[in-house]
Amino acid sequence: SAVISQKPSRDICQRGTSLTIQCQVDSQVTMMFWYRQQPGQSLTLIATANQGSEATYESGFVIDKFPISRPNLTFSTLTVSNMSPEDSSIYLCSVERVPGELFFGEGSRLTVL
Amino acid sequence: AQTVTQSQPEMSVQEAETVTLSCTYDTSESNYYLFWYKQPPSRQMILVIRQExxxxxxxxxxxxxxxxxxxxxxxxxxxxxxxxGDTAMYFCASRMAQGAQKLVFGQGTRLTINP
Known part of the structure; x- marks a missing residue:
């Protein structure tokens, strides 16, 4: 298994502001994944973050809206920029420790007013 | 492209009973992984089982x-x-064995175990 810590656990933000979510893993991993789970919905991959290179974004997600940093092999951040109420979601960080098995953090619940 | 479909939005059974959650998927790959994840109210996704x-x-x-x-x-x-304690959302997911490693999730089934 993997221990994945996310901060903040939850936050309430005003529209037009930005929030950075942190993800810390207890050991080095090559790739980290950021998912979004909108209210009552399933999980959708936002982007894949490799250390030392630009993140790879999925269709419908862009770097200007969701900039990602990956400064080392145990840490990543996801910023939700210029937030609107539609960005209210749970954002989850995950890593693949064993091929084919993802481990998830507890998620960051974001509410935008 | 991979797709995963869960046709049961909600299910409810009594404690100690057996319950089966359905999942269908579509992929053009010959080798892939399939998973069931559990998401309790605490919202952390937990791997339940994996199939190659x-x-x-x-x-x-x-x-x-x-x-x-x-x-x-x-x-x-x-x-x-x-x-x-099995009460949770259950998500079926698939992942290609090679190449892009993202998981594709189904819509989820909300399972309630009643006392």
């Missing part, structure tokens, strides 16, 4: 087992002797 497509034997983890029908592209989860 090249393995014919159905995966089993204690009270959890799958019925993997590759030709039918079906991957159902059976929970035996259900417990109150």
């Amino acid at each position: 497509a090249y393995k014919q034997q159905n995966a089993t983890e204690n009270r959890f087992s799958v019925n993997f029908q590759k030709a039918a592209k079906s991957f159902s989860l059976k929970i035996s002797d259900s417990q109150l």
Whole structure:
């Protein structure tokens, strides 16, 4: 298994502001994944973050809206920029420790007013 | 492209009963992984069980087992002797064995175990 810590656990933000979510893993991993789970919905991959290179974004997600940093092999951040109420979601960080098995953090619940 | 479909939005059973959650998927890949994840109200996603497509034997983890029908592209989860702690959202997911490693999730099934 993997221990994945996310901060903040939850936050309430005003529209037009930005929030950075942190993800810390207890050991080095090559790739980290950021998912979004909108209210009552399933999980959708936002982007894949490799250390030392630009993140790879999925269709419908862009770097200007969701900039990602990956400064080392145990840490990543996801910023939700210029937030609107539609960005209210749970954002989850995950890593693949064993091929084919993802481990998830507890998620960051974001509410935008 | 991969797709995963869960046709049961909600299910409810009594404690100690057996329940089966359905999942179908579509992929053009010959080798892939299939998963069931559990998301309790605490919202952390927990891996329940994993199946590799090249393995014919159905995966089993204690009270959890799958019925993997590759030709039918079906991957159902059976929970035996259900417990109150099994109450959660259950997501079926698939992932290619090679290349892009993202998980594609189904819509989820909300399972309630009643005392």
